[in-house]
Amino acid sequence: MIKLSLSVPWSSVSSASPAAGSGAIADRPEQLSNFDLVLCCQTQLRPDQSAFSELMRRYQPHVERLLYRLAPDWTDRADLSQEVWIRVYRNVCRLKEPIKFKGWLGRITTNLFYDELRKRKRVELPLSLDAPRLLSDGQVDWEIAAEDASPVEHMMAQEFYDRLRQAISELPEAFRTTIILRELQGLSYEEIAEITQVSLGTVKSRIARARHRLQAELSKYLDG
Incomplete structure (x- = not known):
């Protein structure tokens, strides 16, 4: 796997770099907007090195958060992050x-994550539940108050999230994948349809059915 980092030697990504001064950006990269940085990366045969490095600096935390949510137990997330940026550079x-x-x-x-998942033939989809709520559209509020919580309340909250994690892992794979992309990663229905290669109606149906199952599994907590 090609290594790419914020201090990357660019020869490891491409066999040649644009000639010095050719299409160079007028402003310092850190002074440009995200939109302008992307444009700078599109004006030559290969992305402008300084503009691309600045994009990496700004968006690397976003990539790391997504990979952590999808694969919290994978030890090679840094390598996957490198591969993400190689794909971005090339496309x-x-x-x-x-x-x-x-x-x-x-x-x-x-x-990239799902490419790796298929290669590894994992049975269960990795899951992280950092966010206090699973449902972002307000249909179900699973937030448990933590302010000045007693030891008993802390224990109940932990029991809830353990059961939530288990309930999601027990969903059929298609439902599990869709609910994670929607509620943990925050993708739109259209983006999920594109990634999973199913119709928009199927995406909406899977999310609705997954939510219904989770509500049923966690009813004793939600009713309380």
Whole structure:
């Protein structure tokens, strides 16, 4: 796997770099907007090195968070992160709407994860439940108050999240994948349909059915 980092020797990514001064950006990269940085990476045969490095600096935390949510127990997430940026470097010129760079980056990260998941033939989908709520649209509020919580309340909260984790892991794979992409990664229905290669209606149906099952499994906590 090619290594790429914020201090990357660019010869490891491409066999040649643009000539010095050729299409160089006028402003310092850190002074440019995200949109302008993407444009700078699209104006030459290969992305402008300084602009691309600045994009990496700004969006690397986003990539790391997505990978952690998808694969918290994988020890090689740093390698996957490197591969994400290699794919971005090679394909950024194909991005038709630079304003949507963050969403596009998220799809690259997610697709890479599922490529690796298929290779490893994992049975269970890794899961992280850092967010206090599973459902972002307000249909179900699973937040348990933690302010000045007693030891008993802390224990009940831990029991709830343990059961939530188990309930999600027991969902059929198609439901589990869809609910994670929607509620933990925050992708739109359209993005999930594109990634999972099913219709928009199927995505909505899977999410609704997954939520119904989770509500049923956790009813004693939600009713309380």
